[in-house]
Amino acid sequence: MSHQSELIASDIHSYLKQHENKELLRFLTCGSVDDGKSTLIGRLLHDSKMIYEDQLAAIESDSKKSGTTGEKIDLALLVDGLQAEREQGITIDVAYRYFSTAKRKFIIADTPGHEQYTRNMATGASTCDLAIILIDARHGVQTQTRRHSFIASLLGIRHIVVAVNKMDLVAFDEHRFNDIRTDYLNFSEHLGFGDVTFVPMSALEGDNVVNASTQTPWYQGPTLMNVLENVSIARDVDVTRFRFPVQYVNRPDLNFRGFCGTIAAGVVRPGDPILALPSGRTSTVKSIVTYDGNLQEAFVNQAVTLTLNDEIDISRGDMLVHPDQLPQRGRRFVAKMVWMTDAAMTPGKQYDFKVGVNTSAGVVTHLFNKIDVNTLADLPAEQLALNEIGLCEITLNKEAVFDSYKQNRWTGSFIVIDRLTNVTVGAGMIERVVDGSDRLRPVSDEERERRFGQKPISVILTADKHGDLAAQVERLLFDSGHLSVTVSAADALTAAPYIEAAGAIAIIVGNPGTELPFGIRMDQNDPVAVVEQLLTQGYLR
Numbered sequence: 001m002s003h004q005s006e007l008i009a010s011d012i013h014s015y016l017k018q019h020e021n022k023e024l025l026r027f028l029t030c031g032s033v034d035d036g037k038s039t040l041i042g043r044l045l046h047d048s049k050m051i052y053e054d055q056l057a058a059i060e061s062d063s064k065k066s067g068t069t070g071e072k073i074d075l076a077l078l079v080d081g082l083q084a085e086r087e088q089g090i091t092i093d094v095a096y097r098y099f100s101t102a103k104r105k106f107i108i109a110d111t112p113g114h115e116q117y118t119r120n121m122a123t124g125a126s127t128c129d130l131a132i133i134l135i136d137a138r139h140g141v142q143t144q145t146r147r148h149s150f151i152a153s154l155l156g157i158r159h160i161v162v163a164v165n166k167m168d169l170v171a172f173d174e175h176r177f178n179d180i181r182t183d184y185l186n187f188s189e190h191l192g193f194g195d196v197t198f199v200p201m202s203a204l205e206g207d208n209v210v211n212a213s214t215q216t217p218w219y220q221g222p223t224l225m226n227v228l229e230n231v232s233i234a235r236d237v238d239v240t241r242f243r244f245p246v247q248y249v250n251r252p253d254l255n256f257r258g259f260c261g262t263i264a265a266g267v268v269r270p271g272d273p274i275l276a277l278p279s280g281r282t283s284t285v286k287s288i289v290t291y292d293g294n295l296q297e298a299f300v301n302q303a304v305t306l307t308l309n310d311e312i313d314i315s316r317g318d319m320l321v322h323p324d325q326l327p328q329r330g331r332r333f334v335a336k337m338v339w340m341t342d343a344a345m346t347p348g349k350q351y352d353f354k355v356g357v358n359t360s361a362g363v364v365t366h367l368f369n370k371i372d373v374n375t376l377a378d379l380p381a382e383q384l385a386l387n388e389i390g391l392c393e394i395t396l397n398k399e400a401v402f403d404s405y406k407q408n409r410w411t412g413s414f415i416v417i418d419r420l421t422n423v424t425v426g427a428g429m430i431e432r433v434v435d436g437s438d439r440l441r442p443v444s445d446e447e448r449e450r451r452f453g454q455k456p457i458s459v460i461l462t463a464d465k466h467g468d469l470a471a472q473v474e475r476l477l478f479d480s481g482h483l484s485v486t487v488s489a490a491d492a493l494t495a496a497p498y499i500e501a502a503g504a505i506a507i508i509v510g511n512p513g514t515e516l517p518f519g520i521r522m523d524q525n526d527p528v529a530v531v532e533q534l535l536t537q538g539y540l541r
């Protein structure tokens with residue numbers, strides 16, 4: 001390889017150590033077909049001297065044969081192997097390429113640019129720090145540009161480089177570049193990016209990719225490589241709220257009990273107080289064990305084993321947190337979901353939801369709308385088809401512990417698994433937990449019809465201390481395919497008109513302090529009897 005450090009020859013161990021300690025930047029490239037994505041990746045590798053001599057010789061001779069780039073070498077050929085496989089129908093959703101410079105290590109997630117590939121882009125982008133959005137200078141901002149930018153923002157990517165490519169075909173015109181920049185900023189201002197950098201370039205000729213161009217004297221900004229090497233990503237991770245999802249409990253003998261996992265956020269030190277969820281039991285950290293010995297401190301992204309000073313019951317799927325920085329918890333939450341399979345997502349159908357390391361059965365209880373990724377408009381929807389994105393309410397069979405995706409990409413995301421085939425069919429980003437008040441809005445006949453069809457819904461009114469009983473009833477109803485909402489005593493009166501408007505059946509558990517003109521009061525000990533009663537009286541089908 002032509003890129004070399006002198007250390008490789010003189011002191012290989014120091015070189016490897018230096019390499020290991022370099023910061024890693026994960027980025028993805030997105031653009032429409034023919035914007036020059038492959039050429040750009042090829043150019044990055046070529047100009048940062050990451051190509052083996054024999055590879056270079058091979059593409060030089062292939063370039064002459066294929067002849068698409070005249071006298072110049074066709075750098076896109078470097079990445080074309082993958083395209084060939086795609087054309088043969090082999091499923092490669094995302095290809096990852098690795099390279100490094102003296103400053104940083106890089107992983108490029110290369111995702112296909114076609115319209116139907118939202119799913120792949122979502123897969124590639126979910127771990128990326130930065131997105132390069134390619135724009136052909138001749139065509140300017142396109143529908144695809146908007147779509148890719150929206151998905152990048154949805155997935156929490158904070159840093160954007162808008163690569164205005166093929167500047168050679170518009171005579172490196174400053175005005176053209178500025179117009180594209182204004183266009184892009186106008187539509188992206190609500191997408192919440194941390195920083196957006198515009199670079200005028202020619203991937204084919206190499207202008208402003210790795211080396212600064214002499215063709216753009218009006219441009220004083222960084223080259224693409226300057227941005228990639230210097231963009232500050234350290235602040236993107238959450239170093240305050242400690243989150244440790246337990247992946248495995250290591251108990252080799254009676255004297256050692258360690259909890260293994262990767263720190264999803266924050267910092268941990270021996271002596272720190274911790275709280276285990278869902279149990280709520282507390283203890284303090286005794287030691288941080290790793291293969292290389294014990295640590296005095298461990299950070300986000302490190303895989304460690306924690307031992308505690310007290311014997312508390314913790315199992316796989318639990319989360320250790322700092323007692324003062326609790327995550328959200330609940331069975332219901334609102335989330336944006338990307339659908340990834342041919343069979344459409346239908347509200348009411350049971351799926352498995354894997355939130356962190358925890359899996360629970362559940363249903364999408366409500367699809368608020370789907371999002372037109374081209375215009376960013378909300379559209380009414382009954383289902384989510386392949387590659388569609390929608391805002392949903394999800395109800396799980398058991399409580400989960402999570403953060404909002406905005407706060408933490410790891411503890412705020414989930415995947416949806418088909419219960420029969422075990423295939424991942426969707427992925428989601430949690431916005432917030434849902435409490436009773438979210439459901440307490442008037443429901444029009446139309447909306448009721450659209451949301452629930454002929455399916456009866458029920459409202460369980462519960463008094464304090466009867467929560468468990470209410471939960472059992474809810475579970476029974478849920479398992480028999482009925483949608484239900486639990487409303488606590490304090491809400492009962494407020495809830496009444498809405499319950500009526502929704503045409504729901506109220507099931508009253510305990511004494512919620514309000515006499516409602518409708519509803520069925522349940523025998524406090526027997527949830528099954530109540531559900532049977534509802535069935536025999538024809539309230540439920």
Ligand SMILES: Nc1nc2c(ncn2[C@@H]2O[C@H](COP(=O)(O)OP(=O)(O)OP(=O)(O)O)[C@@H](O)[C@H]2O)c(=O)[nH]1
Nearest residue numbers: 033034035036037038039076113165166202203204
């Ligand atoms: N003039 C000029 N042509 C370019 C530039 N970048 C890429 N091209 C040409 O544009 C065409 C498409 O480039 P690719 O790199 O294959 O585009 P792509 O976006 O990877 O396309 P797909 O892989 O099909 O999605 C090729 O003929 C390239 O040689 C550029 O900066 N200037």
